[in-house]
Amino acid sequence: DAGVIQSPRHEVTEMGQEVTLRCKPISGHNSLFWYRQTMMRGLELLIYFNNNVPIDDSGMPEDRFSAKMPNASFSTLKIQPSEPRDSAVYFCASSLSGGRPTNYGYTFGSGTRLTVV
Amino acid sequence: QQPVQSPQAVILREGEDAVINCSSSKALYSVHWYRQKHGEAPVFLMILLKGGEQKGHDKISASFNEKKQQSSLYLTASQLSYSGTYFCGTQNNNAGNMLTFGGGTRLMVKP
Numbered sequence: 001d002a003g004v005i006q007s008p009r010h011e012v013t014e015m016g017q018e019v020t021l022r023c024k025p026i027s028g029h030n031s032l033f034w035y036r037q038t039m040m041r042g043l044e045l046l047i048y049f050n051n052n053v054p055i056d057d058s059g060m061p062e063d064r065f066s067a068k069m070p071n072a073s074f075s076t077l078k079i080q081p082s083e084p085r086d087s088a089v090y091f092c093a094s095s096l097s098g099g100r101p102t103n104y105g106y107t108f109g110s111g112t113r114l115t116v117v
Numbered sequence: 118q119q120p121v122q123s124p125q126a127v128i129l130r131e132g133e134d135a136v137i138n139c140s141s142s143k144a145l146y147s148v149h150w151y152r153q154k155h156g157e158a159p160v161f162l163m164i165l166l167k168g169g170e171q172k173g174h175d176k177i178s179a180s181f182n183e184k185k186q187q188s189s190l191y192l193t194a195s196q197l198s199y200s201g202t203y204f205c206g207t208q209n210n211n212a213g214n215m216l217t218f219g220g221g222t223r224l225m226v227k228p
Contacts, residue, residue, distance in 0.1 A: 031214055042119070043159070043204065043218040056215060091158060097214040105149055105161030106206075106216065 004109035006092050012115045018080040021112045024073055025094030033106065034067055034077050035091045043091075049075065050097065082116045089113050118142055120207045122219035129195050129226045137190040137222045139205030148181050148188040149206040149216055152199075159204060162190075192224070200226045 005024040013019055025032050034046040047057040049069045057067070064083070069075040079086055093106040120141040127135050139148060147166045151159040165181035165188060177199075181188045192199055202223045206216035 033215070035218075042220050045215055045217065048215050050214075095214060103147070103164065103166065105164055106151075106159075107161065108158035110158050 004092055004094050004107050006090075006109035006112055008112055009110060010113045010115075012117065013082055015083055015116055016081040017116075018078065019082045019086075019114060019116075021077040021090050021092075021114070023075045023077070023092030023109060025075070025092070026107055027073065029094035029096050029107070030072070031095045031097040032069060032075050033093045033095070034075070035093065035108075037089045037091060037111075038087075046077070046090075079114075082114075084116045087114055087116050119217055120205055120219040122203075122205060122222050124222060125220070126223040127225070129224070131197060131226055131228055132194050133226075135192045135195060135224060137192075137203050137205075137224075139188045139190070139207070139219055141186045141207050143186065143207070143209050145181075145183065145186055145207050145209060147208045148179075149208070150179055150188075150190050151204045151206060151218075152201045153204065153221075154201040195224075195226045197226050197228065200224055 007022045030051050032049040036044045036046055045059045047060055047067045048055050052069045065079055067077045089111045091111045092109045095106045096104045120139050123138045129135055147164055149164045150162040153159040165179055167183040176193045179190045202221045204221050205219045
């Protein structure tokens, strides 16, 4: 099992540009999460999908952020336009769950380090 | 609301023990523990479900007191490989399977 795969590993972009982060969850996992990690705010949940359906996006900072999961093996997080304060490490994680509190841990991808200059 | 972890940081010598605490203001269904090494992703250690169970993973164990809404992670006879930042993630009864992570406890084990 290759684990959760994220791309790119690093992204440097200029303010105002569009950024797209990608994630391939573990096969068979039906829950997918996007987290953002910064020194100031720690690990913040941005959005949570269950069976490809967005369940909770209350953590998405603002309309500049959007996420999709067109099928069980792929998800994207898009920032348009990007701003310097979006600089962070973005993690995708997947888990096995029935949409209720789970007995299974999360498997995190290696993360995308985003720098907006 | 984010669970509160304590201490924020701890330095140990190899072979010493440590306890990391995680406290929530909300009723909990479960508590997860993860370890993150610098520049890497968090790695799942264990999950504790309500019922006050205690679990072990090598020389790392944890307890969960549902009534107090608290969990503690115990590291005994620490090894250099235990260094990293430890996060608790809490799952509330009615919040699906989303985790809210604490601020982390940075652990450094020295020779």
